[in-house]
Amino acid sequence: MYDVLIVGAGPAGRALGAECDRRGLRVALVEEHPDRPWRQTFGAWDDELPAGVPVAATAPVLRAMTTTQHTIARPYSVMDNERLRDWLSTPDLPVHRGRAVQTVRGTTGAAVRLACGRELAATLVVDASGHHRALAGHVPAAQTAYGLKIAQDRVAELVRPGEALFMDWTQPAATETDWPTFLYGVPLGDGRVLLEETSLARRPGLPLRELRTRLFSRLHARGVRTDDADVEKVHFPVEQAARSSARVASFGAAAGMIHPSTGYGLATSLSLASPVAAAVALSLPNGPAAAETAFRKAVWPASAKLVHQLRRRGMESVLAMPPNEIPRFFEAYFRLPAHHQRAYLSGRTDLLGTLHAMSALFGHADWPVRLRTVFAALCPRAPGVAA
Template identity: 50%
Template sequence: MDVLVVGGGPAGRALAGAAARRGLEVSLVDPRPERPWRATYAAWSDELPEGTPVVTRSRARAFSTAEHVLEREYSVLDNARLWELPPEVEVLRARVIARAEGRVRLADGRVLRARRVVDATGSRGGRAAQTAVGVVVSQAEAEPFVAPGEAVIMDWRRPPSATTGDPTFLYAVPLGPDRVLLEETSLARAPGLPLAELRLRLRSRLDAHGVRMPSAEERVRIPLDAPKAEDGFGAGGGLVHPATGYGVATALRLAPVVADALAAGEGPEVLWTQETRMVHALRLRGLTALLSLAPREIPEFFHRFFHLPVENQREYLSHRDDLRGLTSTMLILFRSSPWRVRASLAGSVFFGQSLLNSG
């Protein structure tokens, strides 16, 4: 075959579909290919490629030390439609136990060979992680936290109960008719904040408004500094933003690019130019900067961030190939921050090197 994609998540399925539509012979290996995706995938609407299926589009707000009305629309993706594959893709229920160039060995003993094997199994390793615990409630139950037709991207107001000083925020997004996800989120911590602490904080937010905590929950753990896998695509291929945890929109947008490369005899390495590598390295230093901030400084940092012009916000959140724009944005953010926040940021490798390089 031409292409073997290992892993059937959003990135793997997007790439397999894009490659098949270019006339390549494609197989996808997944231990449980019929398994529905239980995670909620969302993104800024302007990051998504045209035609991406979504279930909701919302106005966006954030709360740091003040309320911010954001000028970017926010979308929750339609998992069922993203899961679909062209009939030309052969789906194999199997588990890969060993890999070598151009072939994989399955747990049942079979060996599959392909002109190119792409690893879309997700990220592994690293120390820092974003963690979250979420529940789905009705719109009426969610009303104290988010207005109808809106998404709250971050609410840094401290929950009534917490056993540690680690900062967390409430993430509240509509999922469709009368369904809203409320998620207590730790943006970045090394190691990730335990789910038990997030569950306690979310329960305390709900209890304060007389809302019963549902038993079913969504659990999230996104490695932020995991090494990039060779021939990887998606989270394992370095496409997760190290300081925000977002990555699905990037994978959807770049799947056609990698499919074109596969058709030309290349692979995911085409995504990693000198400039994209430098941007990724600076984003990793951005993660270092976030981890360096004291808990009380995190809301202040995001207060300054959400005051940036929208294009500067995009430079940091969305663009992976504009080194000058990213550096400029971070310098603006540094210079607009209070001195106590500057002191923490200046001590991080990210801001120290950025400032030195700016001359």
């Protein structure tokens, strides 16, 4: 019988597991693929990360191209995944290999059944199994991207040394649909740069083949050689079932802790792991119900729930926009003072900051974008677009 059993040993599950272990709780992880390396290129704003997180490269400045060029003086880092995994491991934290297939709750806690038939019991079971829990009953909005890892000197024109490219909304020549995508570029710390053609959020996600065509079109137009480049493919939902976490306490992407407008979630999981583990440790002596209540309050305080609703409205207004308005929307966003930009991107519990940022954005936008925003606020969900 464990105090805490966490299903999923991705970054969120490991971060929470390590913090529970450090507080002396009996904790274990269940992971289907414990030896599989983390292949995603994880990026995050430095000021959102807990101190000491191992990074592979940091860009002190980012550029964004919308209808004009903007500079963002906010350091941004790409994680060193291997060292991050070690950093999130504690010597006494067991990882059970297996696929969790069912959770059965009882009065003294819950049991997790694995596909092999084995059962593991704990006072508190946490689902940290990632994005797979897509919205039941409708197609979720998804972020998709197709990326290539290319030697820095070949693409210095696109991603200048010492910089990262946050978004370039200049549209490539070859496109099958008019859905706008942007180019994202980050140094990887090994002499290469990841260049990724990205569709921020779309319902359903823009197909990867279209993103691939666009990226090659951009790069070949500049004569960039791509034959030896490694590929990164991105596809994950940016919205979760309204109450996907209702049945089991959940953490990380499984709990919908992904910013619906940007797809960022890693830094939130890493920084929340410590306070959430502290809340659980404090409440466990009072039994499973108390531990679960404390867990939920620590993950989703009322302010975070309200901010999340506002962020979802923000995502809906972008989804409702005609494609040609999206770069103008981001132009208005990057014209905002830095503190408003930061509040909207990073203020997970900053309700006032998010509201001020959204009203400032409304003030900076042109009329078609403003009307679209009002429409999205009144209409709970933008219609899907044809694939």
